[in-house]
Amino acid sequence: MERTNEQFENLLNRYLDKSCSLEELKELFSYIDLPEYRERLEMVMDENYKTLVPGVEAREINWDEMFSSIVEDKEKRKVRSLWSVWMPIAAAIVVMLSVGVLIWANQQQKKQKTSTASVKKDIAPGGNKAVLKLADGTEIVLDGHSTGILANEDGTKISKTADGMLLYDAAKSDGDETLAKNHINTLTTPSGGQYMLILPDRSKVWLNAESSISYPSAFSGEERNVTLVGEAYFEVAKDKQHPFKVKAGAAEVEVLGTHFNIMSYAEEGQTQVALAEGSVRVDLGNNSRTLIPGQQASVKVGSTQISLRNVDIDEVTNWKNGLFQFDNTPLEQVMRQIKRWYSVDVVYQGVKPDLYITGMISRSNNVSKILALIEETGGIDFEIGDKQIIVKKAKGGTHD
Known part of the structure; x- marks a missing residue:
């Protein structure tokens, strides 16, 4: 051609x-x-x-x-x-946000650097892992359980599908729904785990690592209420008569039917709500803001203020598509994501590097590949130990 x-x-x-x-x-x-x-x-x-x-x-x-x-x-x-x-292709290596390798330093760094990330030890990525706690206290380890019906709570069938999802099939009844409303289930992902859940109203939830969501086995009453700790992406089934509400930290998010992401890890020090489609309202009781697609609301721990900013929704939500995506993200924040997904401790030797990362790479890679790419920014080395990543200044590096 x-x-x-x-x-x-x-x-x-x-x-x-x-x-x-x-x-x-x-x-x-x-x-x-x-x-x-x-x-x-x-x-x-x-x-x-x-x-x-x-x-x-x-x-x-x-x-x-x-x-x-x-x-x-x-x-x-x-x-x-x-x-x-x-x-x-995105899963193969770092993918282009602009053009070129998408790992960058916050300094001028033109000299190529040989990667030194230890490959004597490596850590595999996380996967579909979760524990379901039923209303009676029974705990079911989903990644070790066969597919099929797991339980039946007052007509609601709870199943693990062949493609690794948790599915609730709530039987419609004209009888008393009070008991069903009190059947609160909790799905929890460990460090290095994720899981997809289909709620009784057919809303879809992708739960990230180190997260949990509590919900009734059958929705009843005027509202559909769930509680989130950690991070999840929601695709809420439309039902104008029954608003969907998510309690996350000090914030409550109310929707009728929409797609959005909530991040509420305690170690991040804030709750963030990013809207992909539709409309949501973030409520702190004495303060509330309504989001439009492409906006993210942030509420810092202990604050009564809600700040809004425009974001790249893909950057916020691509974790559910199997990708890490960063946009001028501080190294510490990047390492917290790596910590949760690879179930490791992160230890810093000396001064923490003032480094910002922009890039995209598959979460299916072993951790050594991701660390090697970050090392190419210059001034930083990693050492992989037993369930531990040591971050240190590179020999001859320029970081203070």
């Missing part, structure tokens, strides 16, 4: 909006052999990064190594659709 400026720009745009196929990706990288196109690619990369961290230049990229890492891993997978093509 003849190489043209028009085709190159088309491929580049498709790459940036994550809609290109593997063949288009290969074609785009074929242009890199030509200096004029390589310069254009690097210019776009640099311009995009400067909008994230003004005054900082992107480091040099080993394009050949990056592309081979994408293609070699990608070609082991089957292709089902254009979008499913992109996601395995």
